[in-house]
Every structure is written in C-alpha cells, then in structure tokens.
Amino acid sequence: MSIILDHVNYIYGEDTPLAVKALDDICLQIPDGQFIGIIGHTGSGKSTLVQHLNGLLKASSGSIYFNGEDIYDRDFDRKKLRGKVGLVFQYPEHQLFEIDVFTDVCFGPKNLGLDKKEVELRAYDALRKVGLPDELFYQSPFDLSGGQKRRVAIAGVLAMKPEVLVLDEPTAGLDPKGREEILHQIRDLQKKTGMTVILVSHSMEDVAEYVDRIIVMNRGRVMYDDVPREVFRHGKELEEVGLAPPQVTYILQELKSRGLQVDTDATTVDEAAKAVMRALGEKHAT
Numbered sequence: 001m002s003i004i005l006d007h008v009n010y011i012y013g014e015d016t017p018l019a020v021k022a023l024d025d026i027c028l029q030i031p032d033g034q035f036i037g038i039i040g041h042t043g044s045g046k047s048t049l050v051q052h053l054n055g056l057l058k059a060s061s062g063s064i065y066f067n068g069e070d071i072y073d074r075d076f077d078r079k080k081l082r083g084k085v086g087l088v089f090q091y092p093e094h095q096l097f098e099i100d101v102f103t104d105v106c107f108g109p110k111n112l113g114l115d116k117k118e119v120e121l122r123a124y125d126a127l128r129k130v131g132l133p134d135e136l137f138y139q140s141p142f143d144l145s146g147g148q149k150r151r152v153a154i155a156g157v158l159a160m161k162p163e164v165l166v167l168d169e170p171t172a173g174l175d176p177k178g179r180e181e182i183l184h185q186i187r188d189l190q191k192k193t194g195m196t197v198i199l200v201s202h203s204m205e206d207v208a209e210y211v212d213r214i215i216v217m218n219r220g221r222v223m224y225d226d227v228p229r230e231v232f233r234h235g236k237e238l239e240e241v242g243l244a245p246p247q248v249t250y251i252l253q254e255l256k257s258r259g260l261q262v263d264t265d266a267t268t269v270d271e272a273a274k275a276v277m278r279a280l281g282e283k284h285a286t
Contacts, residue, residue, distance in 0.1 A: 002164060002196055003030040003053060003085075008062035010048055010220075022048040024220040026062070030198070032163070035190050037207030037228075038200045040217035041242040046200050047090075049217065050166045053198070054078075054085035083112060086157035088150075090169040095153045096141040101132070104141050104152060108160040119159075126155040129192075131185055147178035151185070158189075164196040165189075171206055183210055208232070208246045208267040216243070228267045248272040255279075 010023040022045050030036065030053075040046040051057040052064060055071055055078040064071050071081055089095055098104035105123040114122070127137060130151040136144065141152050150170055157165060167186065171179040187210045190197045201207055207214060207228070214231045216224040218241045224231045232238075232245040245267075252264040252272055262279035266272040 002032045002067060004028070004065040005030075005052070006063040006065070008052060008059045008064060010052065010057060011060045012048075014060055022220050023052070023059070026220075026222060028215065028222065028225070030164070030196060032196055033194050035187070035197045035210060035212045036199065037211035037214045038198060038217060039202065039204060039207060039214055039243060041202055044217040044241075045220040046217045047168055048220075050087065050168060050198060050200055053164070053166060054082045054087055056082075056087065083108075083160045084162055085164040085166065086160055086162035087166045088153050088157050088168065088170060090172050093142070093149060095156060096149060099140065100138045101127070101141050101144070101152050102137045105155045105159050108156055112160065122159040122161065123155070126158040127152075129158060129189055130155045131181075145178075147174055147182060150174070150182055154186075162195065164198065166198045166200070168200045169202070170199070171201070171203075179206070186210070202243075204232070204238075204244060204246050209269075216241075229265050232267055233265070252276075 005026050005028045008023055008026040009021065012020045012022050026049065038046045038049065048057065052059060058072070066081060066084070069076055071078060096104055098107060102123055105126055106119050109119045109122045132148065132151045132155065136148065141149060144152065154167070154170070170186065171182055174182065183206060186197060186199065189195075199207060199211060211228065214224065214226065214228050215222060216231060216238070223241065224234060232249055235245045235249065238244055248266060248269055248271075249264065252262050252266060252275060255262050255276065256264055260276075260279050261282065263275040266275045
C-alpha cells in the first residue's frame with residue numbers, strides 16, 4: 001500500500017477554548033495507481049485530510065504510513081516525502097512566484113539537488129505533460145489565465161516526479177470549458193503515468209466522470225468510501241449533508257418514475273445515454 005492512515009485525528013487549536021476537531025478517527029488505505037476523489041462540503045475536513053498525506057499538518061493522534069514507513073518516526077525524512085507526495089493547492093497563485101513559467105517549474109527539482117540539465121529536462125517534460133504551449137514558457141506566471149496558472153502549478157509538482165499527486169479543488173473558479181480541460185488533462189496524465197491521483201472537490205459532477213473511488217467526508221469523518229456507482233446510490237443521505245449525485249442520476253430516476261425501465265446507476269453522461277438507448281431498445285422490442 002502506498003499510504004495508510006490509521007485512526008488519524010486532528011484538532012485545530014488543540015488545548016485552547018476554540019479547539020475544533022477537523023479529523024475524527026480516519027482509517028484509509030490508498031493503494032498505488034488509484035484515481036481517488038475526495039468529496040465534501042466546506043468544513044467537512046477534506047482539505048485538512050490531504051495536508052496530512054505529505055506531512056504539512058501533523059496528526060493530533062494516530063499514525064500515517066508511506067510505503068510501510070511511519071512518517072512520524074524521528075528519523076523519517078519528511079522533506080523527501082513532500083517530493084513523493086505532491087500537493088497542488090486550490091489557488092495556484094499561492095505556488096507561483098518566479099519571474100517566468102519555466103523558472104517557476106524548475107524550482108522544485110532544483111531544490112532536490114539535481115544538476116541544471118536534469119532540472120530543465122524535468123521542467124520541460126512537466127510543462128508538455130500539462131499541455132502548456134511552448135510560447136508561454138517564458139512569460140510571467142501572473143500574466144496567465146486561471147486555467148493556465150493551474151497547469152503551471154501542476155507542472156511544478158510533476159517536475160519533482162511524485163508517486164502521488166494531490167489536487168485540492170483544481171477547477172475552483174474556472175469556467176466550464178477550463179474545468180473540463182483541466183480534468184481531462186489530469187485523467188490522461190494518470191492513465192499515462194500510472195501515478196496515484198487524489199482529486200479533492202465539492203462537486204460530484206467533477207469526480208463522477210473520472211475517478212475509480214470516492215471518499216465522502218462529513219464533519220471530519222469518512223461517510224462513504226466506495227466506487228462511484230455505490231456512493232451515488234445514497235442520494236438522499238448525500239443531499240442531507242449538502243451534496244448531491246450527478247444531474248444525470250436525477251434525470252434517469254425521473255425517466256424511470258415515468259415508466260421507462262432504465263438503469264439508474266449510471267454516473268456519467270455517456271453511461272446515461274447508453275442506459276437510455278438500451279431501455280428504449282428493450283421497450284420497442286416488446
């Protein structure tokens with residue numbers, strides 16, 4: 001297993017009158033190569049959770065293991081861990097600070113102590129992987145669009161060749177086209193590299209199309225942890241905690257209530273279209 005969380009708890013403002021329990025007895029296993037979506041409303045604990053995965057936050061209690069090693073052991077190298085578990089924050093401008101895009105992406109691998117040629121090769125490869133045009137390599141990152149900034153921030157992490165890529169709300173603030181482009185790029189990257197990808201979002205629509213597994217967070221606890229089809233069967237419970245299944249789920253349920261014997265477990269537009277066509281074919285055949 002790549003990452004194991006064993007009864008992890010985290011309290012903001014511990015030992016103060018304003019203490020808040022942000023994570024409550026979290027037990028998770030994150031295997032190599034999986035594409036995971038972490039879903040939850042604001043304040044559910046999802047961002048706090050992922051900041052534990054590379055040691056940015058330290059658990060109030062419990063243990064976290066990376067490739068079998070306890071990251072809280074005194075002799076464990078947490079700096080090395082942050083090169084293996086790359087985190088892209090929700091707002092990319094928080095991670096961009098150099099004079100041009102290429103120099104910014106070079107920053108991470110340079111800090112690994114690599115020689116200049118290797119650093120530049122990694123930066124170039126990472127920028128190509130995220131689909132940024134060559135003509136933008138030497139522009140200021142602050143002159144880019146929101147979607148382009150996201151790509152640069154992701155490239156900066158990819159240049160360190162992490163084993164796990166964590167993306168906290170990578171589509172926040174983007175228009176529908178920009179959101180779709182980023183998510184497609186992440187999916188293609190995961191398929192080509194086989195790396196573990198953890199996508200944090202509050203949008204069921206974002207994750208339904210792409211992930212293998214969904215972890216639903218609520219009040220600091222894991223509410224559901226399963227494949228998308230199984231998670232979305234709990235529509236009423238999800239609505240009660242401020243979430244909702246994808247729109248196609250509601251459409252299929254409405255069609256079924258009107259007499260069309262359609263499979264309501266579809267989670268993507270493509271699956272829904274096939275389910276409707278299949279149901280219509282069966283109806284005409286009878």
